[in-house]
Amino acid sequence: xxxxxxxxxxxxxxxxxxxxxxxxxxxxxxxxxxxxxxxxxxxxxxxxxxxxxxxxxxxxxxxxxxxxxxxxxxxxxxxxxxxxxxxxxxxxxxxxxxxxxxxxxxxxxxxxxxxxxxxxxxxxxxxxxxxxxxxxxxxxxxxxxxxxxxxxxxxxxxxxxxxxxxxxxxxxxxxxxxxx
Amino acid sequence: xxxxxxxxxxxxxxxxxxxxxxxxxxxxxxxxxxxxxxxxxxxxxxxxxxxxxxxxxxxxxxxxxxxxxxxxxxxxxxxxxxxxxxxxxxxxxxxxxxxxxxxxxxxxxxxxxxxxxxxxxxxxxxxxxxxxxxxxx
Numbered sequence: 001x002x003x004x005x006x007x008x009x010x011x012x013x014x015x016x017x018x019x020x021x022x023x024x025x026x027x028x029x030x031x032x033x034x035x036x037x038x039x040x041x042x043x044x045x046x047x048x049x050x051x052x053x054x055x056x057x058x059x060x061x062x063x064x065x066x067x068x069x070x071x072x073x074x075x076x077x078x079x080x081x082x083x084x085x086x087x088x089x090x091x092x093x094x095x096x097x098x099x100x101x102x103x104x105x106x107x108x109x110x111x112x113x114x115x116x117x118x119x120x121x122x123x124x125x126x127x128x129x130x131x132x133x134x135x136x137x138x139x140x141x142x143x144x145x146x147x148x149x150x151x152x153x154x155x156x157x158x159x160x161x162x163x164x165x166x167x168x169x170x171x172x173x174x175x176x177x178x179x180x
Numbered sequence: 181x182x183x184x185x186x187x188x189x190x191x192x193x194x195x196x197x198x199x200x201x202x203x204x205x206x207x208x209x210x211x212x213x214x215x216x217x218x219x220x221x222x223x224x225x226x227x228x229x230x231x232x233x234x235x236x237x238x239x240x241x242x243x244x245x246x247x248x249x250x251x252x253x254x255x256x257x258x259x260x261x262x263x264x265x266x267x268x269x270x271x272x273x274x275x276x277x278x279x280x281x282x283x284x285x286x287x288x289x290x291x292x293x294x295x296x297x298x299x300x301x302x303x304x305x306x307x308x309x310x311x312x313x314x315x316x317x
Contacts, residue, residue, distance in 0.1 A: 021214065025207050033203070037196050047206075054210050116195020123192050142186075143194050170186050177184040 008070060011061050021058060028071075029054075031144070032078045038139040039082040041104045041124075043113040049085050053078045072153040079136070079154065101128050119177075126176035130169055137162055138169040 010020040032053060037046040056077055064073055090100040105128055108114050108121065116124070127135055136155065140146045141162075148159045155162075186192075305311055 018211070018214065022207065022211060025210050029203055029206055029210075033198070033206075034194075034196075038194060041196075043196070043198065050206070051210065051213065055213065055215075058214055113197045113199070114195050115197055116193075119189075120192055120195040124194075174184050174186055178182065 004070060005066070008064065008066060011070075012064075017061070021061075024057070024070075024074075025054060028074055032074065034144060035075060035140070036078055036082045038143055039079070039136070040086060041101075041108060042111070045085065045089075049078070049081050052085075053081045056081065068153055072150065075154040083132075097132075098128075122177055122180065123173065125180075126173040127169075129176060130172060133157075134165050134169045134172075137165045138173070141166050 007020060007023075010016040011024065013020075029050070033046060033050055036049045036053065037043070040046050040049060053074075057074055060077075064070065086097060086100065090097045093100060095103070105121075105124055108116070108124065127138060130138065133155075137151060137157075140151050140154070141148070146154075148162050151157070151162055152159050157165075
């Protein structure tokens with residue numbers, strides 16, 4: 001915690017800002033990439049969203065008040081960027097978010113940056129049938145292995161609510177995979 | 181039908197891949213993209229504010245000059261010589277009017293003891309070419 005406070009000070013100090021931000025990118029680019037990729041599925045889109053996320057983080061560093069951990073603050077920005085990106089993309093394509101997600105999943109098999117097997121593909125299709133919030137919770141818990149407390153801080157949902165949502169999501173996925 | 185249980189299965193990975201050296205290049209790319217210090221925003225109005233204020237001040241002063249002249253002129257006491265000249269040349273008041281208006285008391289008040297030497301009186305009388313007319317009146 002003390003170390004994080006020191007790091008935040010370095011991030012806010014114009015003299016040490018760039019160096020500290022380089023470390024921030026280096027430490028968080030992989031987890032944030034995985035988080036965004038799990039939402040938007042496509043590598044190129046993930047690259048765009050991740051760049052926007054880091055630029056936004058840099059621009060809003062001065063507004064970071066330290067009420068939450070920098071980790072959860074960055075995850076919140078990344079989540080919002082990814083969801084906004086999907087909404088804009090579906091709007092531009094003139095299709096619903098669900099249709100867009102199914103279309104992306106159909107393209108996944110031909111994607112050079114996806115080497116999933118049959119069960120991995122089936123799991124993605126099962127997740128796509130969940131409501132948006134349940135999808136997020138499942139991906140963050142199952143794929144990204146975040147703790148409920150961390151997810152709670154990022155999404156602003158109670159730990160109890162998260163556990164219930166995850167449990168429901170797992171049941172739906174198990175039913176889908178068993179019957180398909 | 182085989183029942184699928186997520187917790188009984190080995191962890192299923194996402195299957196997502198990234199291009200080679202993606203993260204190494206991403207760091208470099210991001211650092212290059214960072215805005216080099218937020219530029220200080222100078223609004224056009226703010227930049228010209230001083231000039232506008234100066235112009236406004238000059239205009240106000242220019243518009244006030246005639247008013248100041250008028251105020252100065254009206255506030256000054258009447259010039260005694262100008263008043264005498266006005267009475268002499270512009271009014272119809274003559275010595276008979278004054279005689280009618282002035283009472284004995286006023287004339288007494290006007291009497292002042294002027295100590296004049298004989299030489300001074302002579303000089304004045306000799307210099308006044310209109311002396312005969314004055315004696316006659």
